[in-house]
Amino acid sequence: MNKKKLISLISIVIILFLFALPKLIINKSKNLNSPQSNPRSQPLVVKGIIIKEGYLQNKIFSNGTLMSNEEVELRTEIAGKITQILFEEGKYVKKGELLLKINDAELQATLKKNKSRETLARDKEYRYKQLLEKNLTSQQDYDVALGELNSVLADIEYTQAQIEKTEIRAPFDGIIGLRSVSVGSYISPQTRIATLQSINPMKVDFAVPQKYFGLIKPGKTVYIKISSTGKTYTGKVYAVEPKIDPNTRSVQVRAIVPNEKGELTPGAYVEIEIVLEEFNNAILVPSETIVPDIEGEKVFVYRNGKAVPQIVSTGIRTEKEVQILGGLNIGDTLIVSGIIQIKPNAPVRLSSVN
Template structure:
């Protein structure tokens, strides 16, 4: 036991000395780092800033809408028959008045030839009857009969021509032909659906429904379009609305007109969303959307606090945002009018960082 005590004492002494040495080393290292930090200059990070101010805000609602072509129809035939003419390629562009399809009219052509011959004969007989009547050699009844026969034969010619016309489909307007599987020689039943024809115009209609309350609170005649995979904000002008409320939905249908551009992937029948302003304007704080950052469920901005020589400290401040759109965030609390907020470059900052204003952006109200 006596031999173990000196060994234990030496071990404890060694541990104590090592602990004191480590503590002194850590203390000196901290002092050196602090001194180096104090001697190294802090360079401000350049940012853009915006001054907080009120902006006129109107409540907005988002509703589904459908893209509609101003001219669109399903081509159908009136009479049954075998297809003898077909100039209707799927996806092709056709012009107004262009002959697209015709079913067999051989029987009608024969009937038309006969009817025209009878009409010519009736017209000749009418001319002779008029001459005889002028010379007092024919009665009024004979002249009336000749006139009636001529008109009857003319009507028969017109009837057969109408049948031929109804057995032929012409393009009612310039447009693009939809898909079909028809071919020459195929039999068509009456009122068969042939193909869709959709106008090729830069204008599209946007149809949407509003409830009675939304309709009453509608403000303005423009709607903002929400188009999938289209980054730009597009607007459509309201051009008409239904004069009556729908008996089933108790809603009101509206129609807006959209100027289509080449980068819009929109076709008739596409479903989109529209945003509409509601009610009267209210003063609200509006900031550029990229000025408001997000961390989990919280939203915050960097407020600029003057430092010295044109520099500022970027202090993080939580804010409450009640609505976002494609460009702006609307803040309900957390900021005061007149404060400056980092509007560009906020994502690279950390709290209390030294910054300088590279550019003062125009107020969000403008």
Template sequence: MSRKMSIFTAAFVALVVVLIFGFQHVKQGIIADKLADYSPPPVSVTTVSASTDVWVKELQAVGAIVASQGVNVTPQVSGQLLSINFSSGEKVEQGQLLIQLDDSLTQAELESSKASLQLSEVDYKRKKELRKTNNISQSDLDRATAKLAHDKASIKGIETTIDYMAIKAPFSGVVGIRMVNLGDYLTPGQAIISLQNLDVLFVDFTTPATNLPLLKMGEEVKVYSDAFKGSEFSAKIIAIDNIVDQESRNISVRALLDNSGGDFLPGMYVTVKVETEQKNEIIPLPNVAVSYSLYGDSVFTLTKTDEKNATGEFYIYIAERKTIDVVMFKADRAGVSGDIQPGDIVVTSNQQQLKNKARVIVNNDASKQSSAGE
């Protein structure tokens, strides 16, 4: 290749490079100018107007239903199960015979002991008379006296054993599903049946010890259960524990629940709400209006401008994030205080698309139509 051709080729390549970089530079400049002039379309949101209200402080906790009287009926002595005198799930009365163990051998021992007692009584009376005339020694009379007392005690012990073999209901209540069958050999402490008094139940729950000044004996407690959605039950506080749990720093509370309707069973979990006498002036907002964060809770409020959107249908608002404190909850609302005032326009949707100074439009009518359609 000649020198002239080489120079021409190099010049051509340089020209192409200059043109390419020049085009890119012009292109980037145009893009930058466009971006500088670009304004994102306003975000469509729904809102509510903030207003003040007075809420009674409400304590809420998870409670457990406990029987006022409940026990697993067990035998106190060993024996073979001779008869079952109840049906699973039925109501029984205090003192009613539930289980009879085979006491035939013990009954025979009782008869033998009674015969021995009769002989001891005769021997004691005879020796007592002989002692009056000094025909026997005092030690002979003492032995007869001791033998008589021993035989009486033996009979009393056997009668107690026989009574233990007839297992009775310690209190009135409802029995569960029996865990034994005829012919089983039962031992002391073996579970036979669960007996629960279901007419009156306890609702046990815990609450932080800081709430102790808000709790009062006899105060009404509202009880709710997922098993009875939409229903509210009433109980009354009958006991507040005298010690705070060292690990959780909670205090235990017990409320009395009338269960004459038979709605609840021991072991069920319920939601407990206690309305205290403490009143707080707050601003109630829908829960969806609050953005919850480890760094603090907040809401977006809006300031109206004179500008309208491209279609001229809505005014443009400017969003501002404000820090708030959530004082309490009630149903689907949060009672808040902090950097928010009555009359503020508070955003209730699309907060994830907002930041400070973001431009928004308020379209509450569209929200209502959407909700109606759903």
């Protein structure tokens, strides 16, 4: 009797299990297909930024050389012996200041002689003029006397010009360099006396590739950096060579930079940063958000919970940002993280928006 009851109980359990098995399979299948049980269907957590207008400078870089604003080698126009040196090496001198004197004794004697001749010639010309007015002499005799006076005056002017050549004067304000002569030296026009340089402001020469020829104009801002000190100075382009060098395919540019403190030295190597263009309403995005595509370049924009791909046209590139010329609008939400993992139109969730 007990065995029969046991068999009956086991049979009932088996029947109930078979009856409930289809429901268990269906529920298990629903659980497997639910979003909570499939991690791949979970939205990707990303960060975003709101597109805004920003300030952008289009810059290029070059190397340059500092030059004096004005520079000249002091030389004499005539040969002679130095009688005076009136400048100190490395000192500032003013325009017109007498720097060096050459012996002019012979010229001074000639000038004195011509001055005496001038007195006699003037008296003679005056007497003949009085006689001519009274018709006591001919016009020809008066013209001869006047010609003698003009000849003497020309000799005086010539002698004075020769005396001026014995004086070396500063042609402009500047700092005079080391001298190469001494008092008593006999010098000629081939002899280099010293150099004179005007160093405030300073010039800087540099070259830029030919593709920027149309953008380099007088007035453009340049930043001059001295590598030895790390200091940066601001200057302006004031001249551009009108011809492109056929050997280097570059154009020579010259800028001017203030040097009130005298910290810039002629001949020094400098690093140049040139501002070609400035934009106050540029759209800038981080460089890492740009994804290469068959159609060009694209970014991902957050729209209605999805990462929507957007083809863009790019412009100027800086170290960290890229200018967007088309494809994005002010106010769009750009996805800036998880770019590699994102699939087009995949669901995403923003963790933060800047």
